[in-house]
Amino acid sequence: MQAETRSSDKLSIGVLYGFRALMVLFVCNFHIWQLGWLGQYPMVFGTRLDLDFWTRSAYVFVDGMMLLSGFLLYLPYARQAVHGTPVPSAKLFYFNRVRRIVPSYLFSVLIALFFFALPGGAYRDAAARNADILTHLTFTFNFFPDTYLYTPLNGVLWTVAVEMQFYLLFPWLARAARKKPAYALAAMAVAGILFRFVMAKSVGDLSLWVNQLPAFLDVYALGMLGAIAYVRLRKGMDTAPKATARIVAAVSVVLFAAGCWALTSLMHLQTDNGMLGHEQLRLSQWEIRLPLAATLLLLMLSAAFLPRLLQKLLDNRLMRFLSTISFNLYVWHQFLSARLVGLFPTTLHNDLQLQQAFTLLCFALSILAAMAATYGIEQPAARGLEKLRLRYQKNKESKKHEGSSGTQAV
Numbered sequence: 001m002q003a004e005t006r007s008s009d010k011l012s013i014g015v016l017y018g019f020r021a022l023m024v025l026f027v028c029n030f031h032i033w034q035l036g037w038l039g040q041y042p043m044v045f046g047t048r049l050d051l052d053f054w055t056r057s058a059y060v061f062v063d064g065m066m067l068l069s070g071f072l073l074y075l076p077y078a079r080q081a082v083h084g085t086p087v088p089s090a091k092l093f094y095f096n097r098v099r100r101i102v103p104s105y106l107f108s109v110l111i112a113l114f115f116f117a118l119p120g121g122a123y124r125d126a127a128a129r130n131a132d133i134l135t136h137l138t139f140t141f142n143f144f145p146d147t148y149l150y151t152p153l154n155g156v157l158w159t160v161a162v163e164m165q166f167y168l169l170f171p172w173l174a175r176a177a178r179k180k181p182a183y184a185l186a187a188m189a190v191a192g193i194l195f196r197f198v199m200a201k202s203v204g205d206l207s208l209w210v211n212q213l214p215a216f217l218d219v220y221a222l223g224m225l226g227a228i229a230y231v232r233l234r235k236g237m238d239t240a241p242k243a244t245a246r247i248v249a250a251v252s253v254v255l256f257a258a259g260c261w262a263l264t265s266l267m268h269l270q271t272d273n274g275m276l277g278h279e280q281l282r283l284s285q286w287e288i289r290l291p292l293a294a295t296l297l298l299l300m301l302s303a304a305f306l307p308r309l310l311q312k313l314l315d316n317r318l319m320r321f322l323s324t325i326s327f328n329l330y331v332w333h334q335f336l337s338a339r340l341v342g343l344f345p346t347t348l349h350n351d352l353q354l355q356q357a358f359t360l361l362c363f364a365l366s367i368l369a370a371m372a373a374t375y376g377i378e379q380p381a382a383r384g385l386e387k388l389r390l391r392y393q394k395n396k397e398s399k400k401h402e403g404s405s406g407t408q409a410v
Contacts (some may be wrong), residue, residue: 018313132152155334162216331370
């Protein structure tokens with residue numbers, strides 16, 4: 001049990017590395033395709049595949065990232081309910097989230113601000129500049145049109161704001177889910193669905209509202225429910241006979257295949273609806289959000305119980321590497337691609353070779369930037385902050401011990 005307690009929950013579900021990596025790559029490819037227009041019709045073993053529908057709607061995998069976040073955040077609490085393992089305090093939870101997210105986030109904001117936005121005269125006046133900076137530093141920029149829809153800093157960072165806002169609430173949500181999981185998760189789900197329904201009926205332009213935190217609450221709740229289901233299923237599998245394990249593996253293959261079919265159907269549906277206009281695209285995105293999250297959760301849970309050979313497709317060195325740099329890859333890919341497109345001639349959108357070169361260059365530079373930010377900023381900063389925390393904790397305990405000794409002496 002002690003060894004189990006010390007093991008990392010994230011590392012114990014290796015297939016999730018692959019899900020995180022693939023979802024980020026799909027979103028990256030969508031944004032790069034928006035700029036370069038490379039046709040999504042690859043040739044595989046002499047067969048021409050039509051992936052246009054997939055790429056056009058690949059932005060929905062941001063929902064999958066939120067689902068995965070809810071799953072992983074609640075996993076320690078789900079394990080505690082079953083195995084009695086410890087969970088972090090709210091203070092430690094906030095600290096871990098800050099050291100994981102903030103260094104890379106601040107680095108990207110400062111680079112965009114001082115090397116591009118300010119030199120390029122992107123702000124109409126000092127008030128607009130100050131508002132953009134202040135709201136980005138407080139993760140509230142997605143509340144306002146000017147700082148969310150029209151910011152010159154980095155358009156994809158809205159997901160970081162939503163995540164940080166959810167982190168702020170999570171310790172209380174987790175506490176409620178531990179006490180009354182059915183009521184707490186149902187309340188989150190109802191809040192998310194109700195928010196989308198009310199806003200869809202009362203707001204004409206959903207641009208500002210489509211990706212606000214309340215619109216994702218049911219997705220987060222489903223992720224938390226998935227963590228509970230996984231831990232209970234895993235406990236049952238650990239004590240099950242080998243014959244049962246083989247049956248579960250076979251059923252998982254069928255469920256995974258069914259999930260792939262359902263996901264493909266949802267991507268087709270979203271692309272077809274997106275052709276009808278921007279507002280229909282946003283409404284459709286809201287309509288499929290919960291079915292999409294449920295489908296992705298089915299894929300994650302079934303993948304975790306696939307035969308080990310099939311799990312290797314999602315849990316291997318390449319997927320683990322891409323998962324490690326995935327946050328910074330997401331942060332930098334669109335920002336860099338938007339600058340690279342200006343270096344290409346105006347014939348880019350009509351020249352297949354130029355489109356291929358542009359796409360490869362965008363991916364290559366984005367991966368290099370993600371590696372530099374991960375290994376040069378994120379991880380050193382995380383280690384440094386952890387050392388400061390441990391030093392502070394040690395000093396605090398030392399003072400407490402000294403005070404206790406003095407009291408005893410008196």
